[in-house]
Amino acid sequence: MDIDSVLDNIRIEEQSQIADHRAALADDVRRGLSLELKELPPKYFYDERGSRLFEEICLLPEYYQTRTERQILEAIMPGLVAEHAPSTLVEFGSGSSAKTRTILSAMADRGVLRRYVPIDISREILLSTAESLVREYPGLRVDAVIGDFNDGLPRIEPEGRSLVIFLGSTIGNFRRPDAVEFLRRISSRMERDDLFLLGVDLVKDPARLNAAYDDAAGVTAEFNLNVLRVINRELGGTFDLDMFAHYAFFNPRESQIEMHLASLDDQRVAIEALGMQVDFMRGETILTEISRKFTPASAAHLLADGGFEPIGFFTDPDRLFALALARRSS
Numbered sequence: 001m002d003i004d005s006v007l008d009n010i011r012i013e014e015q016s017q018i019a020d021h022r023a024a025l026a027d028d029v030r031r032g033l034s035l036e037l038k039e040l041p042p043k044y045f046y047d048e049r050g051s052r053l054f055e056e057i058c059l060l061p062e063y064y065q066t067r068t069e070r071q072i073l074e075a076i077m078p079g080l081v082a083e084h085a086p087s088t089l090v091e092f093g094s095g096s097s098a099k100t101r102t103i104l105s106a107m108a109d110r111g112v113l114r115r116y117v118p119i120d121i122s123r124e125i126l127l128s129t130a131e132s133l134v135r136e137y138p139g140l141r142v143d144a145v146i147g148d149f150n151d152g153l154p155r156i157e158p159e160g161r162s163l164v165i166f167l168g169s170t171i172g173n174f175r176r177p178d179a180v181e182f183l184r185r186i187s188s189r190m191e192r193d194d195l196f197l198l199g200v201d202l203v204k205d206p207a208r209l210n211a212a213y214d215d216a217a218g219v220t221a222e223f224n225l226n227v228l229r230v231i232n233r234e235l236g237g238t239f240d241l242d243m244f245a246h247y248a249f250f251n252p253r254e255s256q257i258e259m260h261l262a263s264l265d266d267q268r269v270a271i272e273a274l275g276m277q278v279d280f281m282r283g284e285t286i287l288t289e290i291s292r293k294f295t296p297a298s299a300a301h302l303l304a305d306g307g308f309e310p311i312g313f314f315t316d317p318d319r320l321f322a323l324a325l326a327r328r329s330s
């Protein structure tokens with residue numbers, strides 16, 4: 001396929017807030033590192049390097065999520081597409097759209113695939129993926145949206161029935177009230193016969209969860225530390241990455257993995273662009289991510305609070321991961 005035909009089939013929209021990505025980072029870092037219990041939003045992991053590290057995480061033996069979700073998608077998509085025939089696929093946090101290809105292929109095989117709307121904050125991965133997909137699926141139109149899914153949703157003109165997906169259990173990276181608000185914004189935009197497919201990681205043996213977030217090869221540690229590299233580069237931070245350690249564990253009372261960066265000594269870090277100095281006591285941590293784990297009941301409850309009526313729940317034989325299917329409640 002020549003480059004003109006590729007470009008004819010891709011439309012890119014950039015949300016206005018993204019143009020000022022650095023200002024948003026500055027606000028979030030100032031706020032998060034001024035708190036008594038320091039924290040940073042997980043969206044800043046995903047610069048080009050962070051997105052590549054996440055792709056590596058997906059291939060780790062300990063990180064069962066990606067391969068298990070793919071296995072479930074392979075089992076359910078042909079039947080789901082045959083029954084509902086969606087022609088537009090909308091995906092939040094699409095990343096490299098690796099597992100999405102299972103869905104796109106099921107739609108293409110059935111002859112119903114028209115349009116794919118990936119939404120992601122990571123420009124580089126979104127653009128390169130859009131180009132590859134247009135080449136892989138002749139006739140597919142890709143309307144890619146570079147944006148933060150917390151800053152309001154793009155106006156998506158429906159073209160036939162839509163299937164909206166949020167895979168990988170990225171919903172688990174939201175605190176519950178934020179997850180409910182996010183789901184409500186999605187459900188309120190959907191038609192009654194559109195479908196929503198939500199990936200959720202399930203509660204399981206804590207040892208297995210701990211290993212998935214503290215792999216032997218240290219890739220998750222690099223991913224976690226990447227947020228400090230981003231602050232150093234974008235805001236003139238003086239974080240010494242050797243002075244912080246990756247620390248991740250399952251908190252059963254909150255049913256969530258908590259991922260932190262722990263200061264290895266008393267230290268002071270400057271952030272030049274903010275005119276700010278941040279003091280750390282040895283052992284003090286920055287909470288960089290939560291990753292909530294669900295039961296079938298807690299997933300159904302979350303969907304209901306988010307304005308959805310659950311209509312299907314699919315899991316693997318070991319009940320490691322699940323996909324919940326829902327439609328907007330009437």
Ligand code: SAH
Nearest residue numbers: 043046093095120121122147148149167168
């Ligand atoms: N869906 C893929 C990728 C999950 S990683 C999978 O299941 O493997 C999370 C993705 O969400 C990344 O691609 C990241 O860039 C994107 N992301 C994280 N926070 C975001 C935000 N606030 N707004 C938009 N995209 C975000």
Ligand code: AVI
Nearest residue numbers: 057168169170173213220291
């Ligand atoms: C993107 N998100 C669902 C991943 C998770 O498992 O919470 C991010 C991640 N963090 C550490 N490893 C993977």
